[in-house]
Amino acid sequence: MVKTMFRSTRRAALTTMLAFGLLVHATVSDAAPTPVAASRKIIVFGGSGQLGAQIVRALQGAGHDVTVFVRPTSDRDRLTKVDVHFIEGDVTIEADVRRAMQSTRFDVVVDALGRSGADVDFFATSGTHIAKWAGATGVKQLILHSSVGVGLSKDAYPPERYPAMRRLFVAKEIGENAAIASGVSYTIIRNAVLRDPPEGTPENARLVSDQKSYGSVSRRGLARLTLACIDAADCRNRVFHAIDDTLPVLR
Numbered sequence: 125m126v127k128t129m130f131r132s133t134r135r136a137a138l139t140t141m142l143a144f145g146l147l148v149h150a151t152v153s154d155a156a157p158t159p160v161a162a163s164r165k166i167i168v169f170g171g172s173g174q175l176g177a178q179i180v181r182a183l184q185g186a187g188h189d190v191t192v193f194v195r196p197t198s199d200r201d202r203l204t205k206v207d208v209h210f211i212e213g214d215v216t217i218e219a220d221v222r223r224a225m226q227s228t229r230f231d232v233v234v235d236a237l238g239r240s241g242a243d244v245d246f247f248a249t250s251g252t253h254i255a256k257w258a259g260a261t262g263v264k265q266l267i268l269h270s271s272v273g274v275g276l277s278k279d280a281y282p283p284e285r286y287p288a289m290r291r292l293f294v295a296k297e298i299g300e301n302a303a304i305a306s307g308v309s310y311t312i313i314r315n316a317v318l319r320d321p322p323e324g325t326p327e328n329a330r331l332v333s334d335q336k337s338y339g340s341v342s343r344r345g346l347a348r349l350t351l352a353c354i355d356a357a358d359c360r361n362r363v364f365h366a367i368d369d370t371l372p373v374l375r
């Protein structure tokens with residue numbers, strides 16, 4: 125009962141914020157999103173990680189109904205006191221992803237996974253499993269966090285560092301291509317340099333569609349942009365780079 129009221133209040137807050145355009149203020153620079161004022165059922169893979177937890181907080185804070193896919197061993201400390209559901213599994217095991225995706229009817233999937241082991245194919249395997257079961261279970265939107273250096277953005281990546289990253293980027297490209305081929309409306313958000321300035325530092329992250337762009341962005345900025353893309357028509361079937369021009373670029 126208390127939980128239901130809490131969710132209703134947040135939903136009302138979301139509707140009000142959207143009505144006044146607060147959630148889309150300066151969020152997507154060359155893609156003006158048109159969000160729908162509705163709470164979505166969203167599953168976040170990697171939601172216990174540094175980026176994922178910020179995304180989970182942003183989505184939940186805006187009134188969405190969030191499920192976080194975690195391993196039994198995942199540290200959930202970043203999500204303490206956040207009103208979310210958890211489902212356990214290992215994303216490299218397809219049956220675990222299938223079970224999670226079939227557990228309820230999700231509207232949106234967010235992939236904010238980071239590779240925790242030495243498996244160079246991690247992003248190919250995880251991206252393929254997620255895309256396949258998002259498509260098979262009627263998900264409406266798939267938001268994938270990826271890296272500058274993948275696909276057409278290869279030329280934007282510092283050439284001296286590219287050889288060391290090549291296998292990782294190949295795996296991420298397989299994950300991106302699986303999302304694109306899934307039949308689900310996809311949004312790919314690539315980052316180049318992740319920097320996390322102290323709390324309170326203004327952030328000005330924006331999405332650009334120039335795949336030659338290279339710059340820094342904060343996880344907080346990525347979380348806000350992810351929220352802004354939920355249901356946004358201008359984020360549909362797009363590949364973006366996330367850039368915050370106010371952060372120094374480290375090449």
Ligand SMILES: NC(=O)c1ccc[n+]([C@@H]2O[C@H](COP(=O)([O-])OP(=O)(O)OC[C@H]3O[C@@H](n4cnc5c(N)ncnc54)[C@H](OP(=O)(O)O)[C@@H]3O)[C@@H](O)[C@H]2O)c1
Nearest residue numbers: 170172173174175195198199214215237238240316317318
């Ligand atoms: N360009 C840059 O400067 C830069 C720097 C860092 C990261 N990145 C990119 O940013 C993204 C997110 O990075 P991050 O720093 O937020 O990563 P992170 O803190 O390491 O989080 C990774 C998340 O993925 C989960 N995960 C890993 N293996 C899994 C598995 N087999 N099954 C289920 N969940 C699994 C982790 O859960 P566990 O707790 O169970 O491991 C964790 O929640 C990645 O794409 C990464 O490549 C970019």
